[in-house]
Amino acid sequence: MTRIIYLNGQYIPETEGKVSVFDRGFLFSDSVYEVVSVLDRKLVDFEGHVQRLARSLSEIGIEGAPDAHAWLGICRELVSRNAFEEGMIYWQVTRGTPDDRDFVFPPTDMPPTVLAFTQSRTLVNNPVAERGLSVVTVPDLRWGRADIKTTQLLYASLMKNAAIGQGADDAWMERDGWITEGSAQNAHIINRDGVLITHPLNREILHGITRAAVLPLVVQRIEERPFSVSEAEQAAEAFVSSASGFVMPVVRINGYAIGDGKPGSATVQLRNAYIEWARRTAK
Template sequence: MSRTVYVNGDYMPEEEAKVSVFDRGFLMADGVYEVTSVLGGKLIDFDGHSKRLARSLTELEMTNPHSDAEWLAIHREVVARNGIDEGMVYLQVTRGNPGDRDFAYPPADTAPTVVLFTQAKPGLADSPAAKTGWRVISVPDIRWHRRDIKTVQLLYPSMAKMAAKKAGVDDAWLVEDGFVTEGTSNNAYIVKGNKIITRALSSDILHGITRAAVLRFAKEAQMEVEERNFTIDEAQKADEAFITSASAFVMPVVEIDGAAVGTGAVGRVATRMREIYLDEMRKAAV
């Protein structure tokens, strides 16, 4: 069954959706994106995603084409038109089509290209992987150094995910100067005792919306949070490890580069943080 997608103000069947070959998103990866999860037909942490979208656009000197209220209305409409109960809404904004290829930015009044589409993911919240945990490998982090901007430059994360797939595991953690930066499309954490450890925010990692919520809930649950760098060796010797993202929520990691983390089974902290996150996000969903 064809999805209804949103392109530049119009809702249409996906087969009819078109973007110019001269669009800078296509030619230059000159664009940003967000992915918002849907549970029970409602949007999860929409306000956080809206704020990060605005920040990404500002960092790239792009005008935000819609107000928060307009973005919310568009998201709700694509969810409704596609009957999404559990899944995701993907949003992309590019610098648009200036009419020809050029490295220089086009005039500021060039209309951006705005695309939204949905992905149905039944059982998203009850993923079997949350009970067994992920296995990951480490790969060098050779991306550009503005990872805090959620751009559509996703080739290297795709390559890292393929390396993980070829290794027969679930994902990869990226390592730079001896320290873990993040996962391919998620933030990375380790647990020692009652302490959650994760890399501090900077231009080296994406400022995860799920990350912010989980750390807030952890502190409210009287857990200690330490934001600092950590190594693969330290992660392998930790009691637990996990990742967070808008699509995986809180996902335990039970093996890193072939070495079991803790007991090699899903740990108490990751399980509890996933439960708290899903419970609180469902209450606040819009």
């Protein structure tokens, strides 16, 4: 079955999707994106994701994108046309297509390029959740606005591939010895006193929608503060949160086993609680 995508107001086969070579998303990564999970053909935490998209668009001054009601219709239509059961829907909005390449922004009335597409993925019965992730820490050399969900993902991609080259699954980024976040996930630890520690919301990390939904489900005491690489290596449990992975246990950091080297009980309980919440609230 050929996947149907949404591009600039039309639902078309993915093989027919075309964007100009002068599109600013292609030339400058002048674009933002979002990803919403789909479970049982329903959208998980739609409001959180559409609000974050609106914030990202506002932060870099892109106008003319679909509103929340339109995005809901686009997502539901893609689910229907693709008979889509489980996975993600990606939304991407660029500043549009001027006549030529120029660092200066085009006029604000230029229509943006708007793309949405489905991507099948096993979310609930993901075998990685059974074994847990191995991560290594790398320097966080991204630009200073990690809180805006732009398509400037080259460094995160480089670091993830570097981690795989070292035999790990993914990378956690650090600045001056303090963990910021994963390549595409928020990072969390539970220390040996049973306290869940997570980086505070600021410009150094993406304000995770899954993170925001997960924290109210936590039964442990929570501290929103930076934690060090050595603190992470000595944690009792560790996990990441994201729309594409939900709550995913981390069992090894820089070669150090976390706990007994298996997914921790608190993390497993939190993953189950989140999945139950997601199914109950999806629309």
